[in-house]
Amino acid sequence: MKKVLLLTDFSKNATNAISYAMQFFASKTCTFYIMYVHKVGGYVSDDLLMSPKNSIHDSITEKPKTKLKALIEALKTDNKTKDYQFEYVIDYDVFTDAINQAVTKYAIDFVVMGSNGASNVKEVIFGSNTINVIKKVNCKTLVIPNNFSFLPVNEFLVSLNADDVIDTDLLENIIDFIEGFKLKLHVLRITSESEQPNLALKDKERLALLDSKYHLIEHVPVDYAVSSYLQTNTIDITAFIKKDKSFLNRLFNDSPSKELTSRMKLPLLVLHCH
Template sequence: MKNILLLTDFSENSINALQYALKLFRGTSNNFFVLHVEVANTFLTDDLMVSGNKSIYDSLIKKSKNKLKELVDGLEEKFKNESFNFEMLIDHDVFVDSVNQVVASKDIDLIVMGTNGVTGAKEVIFGSNTINVIRKVTCPTLVIPEDYEYASPNEILLPLDLNDSTNGNAFADLMTFAKTHCEKLHLLRVKPNDEVLPEEQKDIEYIETHLSGFDYEYHVVSNTPLDHVVNSYIQTHSIDLIALLVQKESLFERFFTGSSTTEISKKLKVPLLVFHV
């Protein structure tokens, strides 16, 4: 049984992400912690200014609690035939601090959230909450793009950075997820030149040992920007989910905020699963 943290701001985007998670884990027994975080300065500038004679509880807590209860009640009804346990959590703190506290106190195995971004010219841009959770919360995180319709993650794409190792805990965690939920893993070792990397030399031996009996493809691509490789591969293969092995901020920064890879975050159309090294 896993402990899964579902983050919501009550937007359609976040609710869609919650529904993805529940559909993904159908047929299993899991504890779902549904967390809504209110930002303190929002209270001071908005709610408290118009609260009048209402108590702080009525103006700040009760409203959010009722909305969260309505949301969770709906999820429980929709998935009443599943072995799911739900717990509602409301916090008034810095968003990432709140998430980190829940991850620690509830022994969370996976965080699920929407992109909380804005849409412009049909491009989804990751919002600050999503970016900060991936950067600052050391817990596997599954991010669902806006308006993404659930599809079983049968085929997963894993781009490998210069220093990413397939012989580590993060890759082992990915393989546990893959063997449970998907049918095929696509591995892309992306490098800036034709020089043979130390990790590249280790890949084949390790992959042949630990992916025995599991369907996979392995490719090495050089002299091509990461965003071009990923976008081209997704267009020519039936990829349902992208996975990343994040070493601190290195790969993440290049994948989402580097000058050559910003386009990936704008055009990401499938869920993203991040494991921290």
């Protein structure tokens, strides 16, 4: 059974990500935990002061609980033929702290969220909550672009920069994903002139038992290489390796906005490797 944490702020983007998850995991037996995290500061002090002490918690959770229950009933109705169970989770804590607690408590396999939240600023590709989840939540995270409609997932692209090594941990993550969802693996290795010349040879040794398409690209910026590959190959979902700070530097600092926008036309799976 897969345990999936679906994050929602009740926005259109969050609802779309949940809809994607319903179809992406359709072949699996799943328990979905639909989670809403609210800052206590979002409630004015007068509201809390007017409530008896023993009902402060109820005052904070009443509205989101009603919305979550309605959402779950709708999902049950729409997914009657699937082997799904639903639970709701409400927390009022630091956003990523609440998620990390849920990931541990419920032994979550995947976190699913939209690339942007309720604010939905067009110029912002990743909302602040999404960035914080990628940075601070140590769990496979599936980020769904705004307004992305589900398409059958067959082709999976993993791009590797110089500091991404296909070690046992990463290889197990890749194998688990492609075998679990019956995907064709594409591996794109981007290197520069100063990097280890036998990197590709080591990659191929680790990938020898997998049915994969391997491509080595030299002396090309990573985001340009990925964007070009996506234009010339049919890819349904991309993956990036979150390891130390290199991933974040590439994704949020070094990436030209044009290439990043192109990349985020597809769902993004963030793999956390130690």
